[in-house]
Amino acid sequence: MVPVSYYFALSAILFALGALGVLIRRNAIIIFMSVELMLNAANLLFVAFARMYEALQGQIYVFFVIAVAAAEVAVGLAIIVAIFRTKKSIDIDEMSSLKG
Amino acid sequence: MSIDLLLFFVLATVAVIAALGMLFSRNAVYSALFLILNFATVAVFFLLLGAPFIAMAQVTVYAGAIMVLFLFVIMLLGAERVEGRHRGGWQRPVAVLLTIVLLVESGYLIFVRSDLVGAVAPVASNYASPEAIGELLFSDYLLPFEITSVLLLAAMVGVIVLTKEEKLLREHTDVMENGKEEARSPQGAGGK
């Protein structure tokens, strides 16, 4: 059988990649997708632990995470669309009004 | 090498490559597609980990709904390509560095500090069946379940409000002004 720690490692790698994507890319939608990747990595970890401890709670959490992620994506994309309408761009480097 | 291990490594490689592809792709649509591949791989992992319901939910909701939504928005905004150099050249190397540090830390945690190096026991076939999940969902976690529905409603309302066209607001304003004109003079509203 696969040692459950391998799953941990995979989850860590995916999470790190997702974080890297957030920090590097300039396209807002790509960044969003990287966030989804991070969430996914977390889900994987949850399920792995649920399997390890044979507790179904882990999977229940994943269920909720997926539901919330869906809601969050909807709203987030709506925001991006709204921003696009004014700024005519989704390059986050152009959204620097907070510059002080 | 058992078949499980082999399968795991293959799938893991695919998942990581898909993630990298998503990261470094110039075309946003390609990134989305890579991400869908990633999700699918992870769904298989879920199956391997004995969570069939979750695997299906992942495919259906994540890959099926969320990513489709992503693609819709990408198409809508025409964000296939993003050109130009990025400012702040120091950002990239630092980010990479930090990621490596994180990986090192995680690795340390997982392999050096933990004692979970071993296989897991097999489980029954109906270990995480929909019935089991449903049972748990509707007894212990009934409240979060219901609140999630409210959450989804809120998200819907929010989306609608955020994406409302400004044109509608302008029409509203016109009506208001016309109303004022009507109050001042009995003549009906003139041209627009």
Next chain:
Amino acid sequence: MDAFNLVPWIILFPVIGLVLNAAIGRRIGERGSALIAIAASAGSLVISVMQYLALSAHPEGAVVYLADWIGIGALNVPWAFRVDTLSVTMMLVVSGVGTLIHIYAAGYMHFDVRYKEDPGSYARFFVYLNLFIAAMMILVSGDSYLTLFVGWEGVGLCSYLLIGFWYQRNPDGNKGIMNSLAAKKAMLVNRIGDFGLLLAVFMIFWAFGSLNFDEVLPHAETVAPWVIMFITLAMLLGVTGKSAQLPLYVWLPDAMAGPTPVSALIHAATMVTAGVYLVARSAPLFAAVPAAQTTVAFVGALTAFFAATIAVGQYDIKKVLAYSTISQLGFMVAAVGMGAFVAGMFHLVTHAFFKALLFLGSGSVILALERAHHVQETLSNPKHKKKGHTHFDPQDMRVMGGLRKPIRLTFWVYTIGALGLAGIPPLAGFFSKDEILADAWIENPLVFLLLIAAAFLTAFYVGRQLLLVFFGSPRSQPADKAVESPAIITIPLIALAALVVIGGLINLPGWHPFTNWLAHTLGEELAEPTEFNFFVALLATVFALIAFYLAWIFYGRTPLAEKQVDPLKQRLGRVFTGMENKWWVDEFYAWLIVRPYKRFAGFLADTIDWKFLHDWVHDSAVVNTFRWFARFLANPVDLGVIDGIANGLAKSATGLARGLSFFQTGFVRNYALVTFLGVVIMLGYLVFSS
């Protein structure tokens, strides 16, 4: 005895009177003020009479203790009253003559405040008058030298207040400061005398260890003679000040600037006699040092003669009386100087009667002329234009004359007083003056010569005054139209005249009631009755009559006409000029003392105070130093350091902010990076530390 315990009321009645008058005097009108004052003085008189009656039964007297006053170390001076024959004599004189003068003043001041255009001052006058009675009573009733000194100073103050009563006018009634200057002169000259008395008091305490009469006087023999000599001579200085002897008499003539009742009460009858009382009280001290006694006698005799010469040449009716007072005081001082304490006190009493009578009478004369003058002014100046105010001095004898017809009553009482002063028997003055002369004849021939000469001159200037004022024909319009004064003024005059007539009985030779009376206090030794010397009495009377005759020759035979020069001037020439000008004593004092003193004061004021202290020390030293210091604080300290700190803080804050704002790039990615960095660090810490 019970009556003795009432003695504090001799002071309390006048004090109550003065407080009432000070508080409500203005509101209750002239009548009310006068009534309060007269009642206070009369109350004092009643108590004095009661003391006399009680003393008659118990002649040894009593000491009435009121309260503790000073108790410091060895010095213990209580507030106590001494009721013995000597002090009661003074009390009777002060309150008796004082009450009569209060009554007189009630009428006199009614006119005076109107002539001085200040009706509101009526109450103030009686406040001061009652204050004087209170202070004089403190003086005579005190049981120690210190309480005597309190009274001494008190009457000095009242003298100042009353001489300068019309402090914004000159003696002739016009506006000016001469009255204030006269008051100041009285105060300052008296100060010199007070200095002498104070030295004597200090020495007494140092020598005897106490200031009470009972502890000092009986032990006069036990102290070294040179100490007693010093004490008595210092006391003599005080006497020359208060009782106007040589050389400190100069304030008394100027004191005539005060209203006439003041001159009568203070500068004739009572205050000026305080010196005589002091010597009589300190009789044992003076008796212990014969040399001091002789000095006193000569001072008195010389003053008597000197002042009499000046009185001959004066034209102002009150000035004549003033110098006469000085002269008569000289008689008294000479008497006590020769050890004839009873004679001195006797003359004090009779002098109070006739001098007060003369002063009040002169006041009546002056008032008569003033009223006539004002009537004349009103008639010729119906609209009361002040510009037409003719210069008229109602006190100058040269504008009087023939007044015996218009003001008959005043004339008669005045004559009685004048004859008493001259020493014509059987009036009181004769007996008292004769007793002094008799004593002088025995004790000191030189003093006798001086005194008899003074008596001769006294009769002369008295006759001169009578003839100039009342005889002849009027030398001015007001003299012609003079009007007799109202009853409130003339009745006290009559009372005093009666006292002058019968006053001789106080110490009639052969009977000597007064000598026996005073012997209870002074002791048999010092109060020996004087044998009646017929020869001396005859000599004095003859001299007086010759003097009258001479006066008649010059002033009566051919009465003085208007604006005529004094006939005596032609006779005596330069001598008369000297008499007229008071022998230039005031001028001499001014040259000797006042001018150098003023120059010294000016030097101190201008050079030292102004130039040195003010200009140099203050402006240069103090102000400049201060300015330098302020500048130092302002520029380097305030601007440099403090502002530097404040500005520095601000600059560092802005610098810090500017530095930190580097982090606010506005890029979301940077924010995310920083967050990620934080996560990594925290994770690392958690991982690697546990």
